[in-house]
Amino acid sequence: MSYRVIVDSCGELTPQMKESGIFKTASLSMEVDGFHIPDDETFDQADFLKRVAASEECPKSSCPSPERYMELYKCDVDRVYAVTLSGELSGSYNSALLGEKLYKEEGGEEKIHVFNSRSASVGETLIGRKIQECEEAGMDFEQVVETVEAYIEEQHTYFVLENLDTLRKNGRLTGLKSLVGSALNIKPVMGSTPEGTICQLDKSRGMKKALAKMAEHVAKDAVKPEEKILAIAHCNCPERAEAVRKLILEKVKVKDSFIVDTAGISSMYANDGGIIVVL
Missing domain, CATH: 3.40.50.10440 (Dihydroxyacetone kinase; domain 1)
Known part of the structure; x- marks a missing residue:
């Protein structure tokens, strides 16, 4: 090697x-209510999500x-x-x-x-x-x-989350216009800019419709998809990830695809139920 x-x-x-x-x-590494959590092979997603749900403070990362x-x-x-x-x-x-x-x-x-x-x-x-x-x-x-x-x-990144609280509170949505409140069950479809910042691509009422919108954006933006691998990460929602893969593959042909569960930092920002897609 x-x-x-x-x-x-x-x-x-x-x-x-x-x-x-x-x-x-x-x-x-991450911190929840003063508790230090390294993002390594010891990371326990279930315990982490439980701590975040019980905390009144926003988790932080280093x-x-x-x-x-x-x-x-x-x-x-x-x-x-x-x-x-x-x-x-x-x-x-x-x-x-x-x-x-x-x-x-x-x-x-x-x-x-x-x-x-x-x-x-x-x-x-x-x-x-x-x-x-x-x-x-x-x-x-x-x-x-x-x-x-x-x-x-040529790479494009997309995500739909149950909520954007952690991203917002940690300053990762700077420059974005105010997003529609979660009380209306509006789910923004988010993506990355060429510079690597976060942008809003679309929105829809409810998670299922938002994921369908995301699949449409993935197919529309794909550059030589038949030569590339579709990657999907999910935070504690494998069935949702499989459904998204099916939606995308109905619209575009790719070289291969895989699904993984999020590790620590991705779990922190995606929150329980979040989906991230890259092609």
Whole structure:
């Protein structure tokens, strides 16, 4: 193995990615009522959601330190790639860049590139898999970087949540016009901008109709979908995720698809019942 891929813990690694030995996680952490929760293999989603539901305070998150990234860069490989949450939504990207700078100042010689996913959750997962695909195709370091950056440009992220409270209270919806109140059961269909910020794409009354609207946007925006993988993450709602996959695949043909349950940070922002789609 001559390369390593580091994905911050907002990106859910599939079982195959975990078993490969190629992928490593830079863990973020969360806090609920002063209780510290690392977003690592010890994360208990059911316990976390229970704590959030019982708390009057909004949960908060912290990104990996530059020193943590430095530790992950130190390995017996020639090339290291890091994939982080959108730089517009988290400090993880800047932390990874600073870790690279500090590591090289100490004499680190590996080639390192930090990818700003401009996405989150399974958007990061797909970018990690694209890096692996490029490496296995025999591309050199510069070719991998160029190909993956182009892939990021074409990627689209969508989500529908039961509520946007955590995103709003943690300042992740800055610049958005006021959203319709939940009392009317209006569910906004949200997405990412090319810069990696959050935008509202649509809205509908009720979750089922909102998910159908999201599927329409996925199909409309898809760029060469037959060459790409459809990824869906859900927070404690596998049946809903399967229904969304079916809706999308009725409208567009893709190379492959997979569904994962959200890890810690994605669970924190998606909340119980949230769905995230990336293509």
